[in-house]
Amino acid sequence: MAGVDGRRGVGEWFDEPALEGDLGRDREVRSVVIKRGVFLFAEATSRLKCALSHAGAKNTVAKYSGSLNEFHVFCDHKGVTLAQWLPANKFLLCAFAASKLSEIAGGTVRGAISVDTEWKGGLCLCYTLKGVENIGPAKLDNQPPVTAQMVDVLSKELDHNDPKDSAVFATACCSLWGQLCLGEILSDTQSKYTTGHIPLASDLKPPSTPAGSHVRHLPWTKTSRSRGKDAMLWRQSGPSDPIGAVENHITVNTLPAHAPLFSHRNAKGASVCLTRKKFLKHCNEIWRRHGFPAFTDHSFRIRGTTELLLAGVNPDIVQAMGRWLLDSFKVYWRRLDLLALLHAEYIDV
Numbered sequence: 001m002a003g004v005d006g007r008r009g010v011g012e013w014f015d016e017p018a019l020e021g022d023l024g025r026d027r028e029v030r031s032v033v034i035k036r037g038v039f040l041f042a043e044a045t046s047r048l049k050c051a052l053s054h055a056g057a058k059n060t061v062a063k064y065s066g067s068l069n070e071f072h073v074f075c076d077h078k079g080v081t082l083a084q085w086l087p088a089n090k091f092l093l094c095a096f097a098a099s100k101l102s103e104i105a106g107g108t109v110r111g112a113i114s115v116d117t118e119w120k121g122g123l124c125l126c127y128t129l130k131g132v133e134n135i136g137p138a139k140l141d142n143q144p145p146v147t148a149q150m151v152d153v154l155s156k157e158l159d160h161n162d163p164k165d166s167a168v169f170a171t172a173c174c175s176l177w178g179q180l181c182l183g184e185i186l187s188d189t190q191s192k193y194t195t196g197h198i199p200l201a202s203d204l205k206p207p208s209t210p211a212g213s214h215v216r217h218l219p220w221t222k223t224s225r226s227r228g229k230d231a232m233l234w235r236q237s238g239p240s241d242p243i244g245a246v247e248n249h250i251t252v253n254t255l256p257a258h259a260p261l262f263s264h265r266n267a268k269g270a271s272v273c274l275t276r277k278k279f280l281k282h283c284n285e286i287w288r289r290h291g292f293p294a295f296t297d298h299s300f301r302i303r304g305t306t307e308l309l310l311a312g313v314n315p316d317i318v319q320a321m322g323r324w325l326l327d328s329f330k331v332y333w334r335r336l337d338l339l340a341l342l343h344a345e346y347i348d349v
Contacts, residue, residue, distance in 0.1 A: 071096060145303030146295055148240050150287060151176055155239035157286045163253050167264035167274045168282050170249035173242040174216075175300035176307070178231050179322035182280075182297035184221050185262055187273035193260055196226060198273075201250065202257040211235040212243045216261075221323060229323050305329055 074096050075084075084092070151172050158165040174180060187193035196219050203217040213235045219228045235243045249255075253264050253271075262274045276297055284294045301322070308318045319329055 074099060145306060146172075146176060146299040147303055148176065148238070148307055150292060151240040152238065153290055154283060154286060160248055161252060163265040164274070164282075166245075166249040166252040167262055168279055170242070170245040171262050171274060171279055172283060172300065173240050173245040174233060175297075176240060176304045177236055177242045178216070178233055179301050179304040179308075179318075179324075180218075180231065181222060181301055182276045184218050186276045186279060187260060188275060190272040190275050190278070193273050196220060199261045200257065201255040201259050201261050204246070204250075204261060209235070212247075214243075223323065223325055231323065232321060 075092075078095075080092065154169055154172055158169050160166055160169065171182075171186065174185070175182060185198055187198055198220070199216060199218055203219065205215040205217070207214045214233055215230050216233055217228060217230050220226055221229050223229075233242050233246070235241060246261075249262075249264075255261070255263065255271075259271055260273050263271050264274055266272050280295070280297060287293075287295065305318055305322055305324075308321070309315060313321075318324075322329055
């Protein structure tokens with residue numbers, strides 16, 4: 001068995017030794033499988049590993065790989081052989097879950113268990129996970145969202161004639177009102193970007209309303225992957241208007257059609273990508289001076305959802321505008337006390 005330090009990606013956990021160990025339990029079955037040509041050879045296994053490694057967003061796959069490696073370490077320490085834990089039985093899963101008692105939240109353990117193997121539950125396993133959840137540390141408070149007022153603070157502090165500042169402000173406004181994930185619009189590095197992953201200036205469509213609202217194409221999203229999605233940018237009143245912010249950004253940076261939409265000119269006049277890290281650093285530096293805590297990229301998307309709901313926009317419209325799958329966006333609602341007032345107080349009966 002591989003040592004504790006031998007970390008693997010998701011696709012690497014499905015390999016020939018595991019298959020042989022599983023099939024080796026029954027020689028007759030193994031013989032039939034090989035004779036029928038069903039046994040996975042190197043090329044098929046390689047393709048399977050590739051498919052598994054691309055089954056989700058990069059960060060999601062990395063998280064899953066970490067769960068598998070953690071389970072691997074647990075089995076290694078307990079002397080459990082590869083053939084015994086692939087596939088894992090219910091008792092082994094219960095033992096792994098119980099090993100996290102009082103260390104991590106129950107939901108985290110559930111997530112790790114679901115990644116480690118396909119399992120059908122079982123009363124013992126369900127009760128073990130419930131016990132870990134009850135004894136585990138308190139769940140951290142939800143990340144506070146960025147508000148429209150905080151974007152207004154950026155408007156006052158940033159220089160709208162500065163190339164980088166104008167790009168930062170346009171990104172903040174679009175992320176808020178467009179319910180955007182920063183990973184869908186910003187590059188990880190400023191010197192280069194992945195083609196077909198972030199929007200270009202040419203992905204900004206002509207205005208579709210007299211007020212100037214328009215469609216912006218997202219070539220890649222976490223849910224639709226490379227199929228992309230169209231997202232609408234609506235004109236808003238006040239300093240955080242995304243339409244005015246984008247128009248100013250494009251003018252200040254004289255963006256060509258082939259440039260990333262949220263790129264800017266540096267001190268030497270060269271065009272560079274605005275990265276998530278630099279964007280958040282710039283925003284948090286300003287907000288910290290005004291007494292706000294540090295925020296993450298998801299804080300924009302969830303607040304954009306809440307702002308639209310608080311304005312009385314139909315939840316179904318908000319869900320469609322934010323490209324939310326099913327009702328998952330309800331998990332991120334903020335200020336439920338105010339949302340409930342809009343729809344539940346003084347009901348005519």
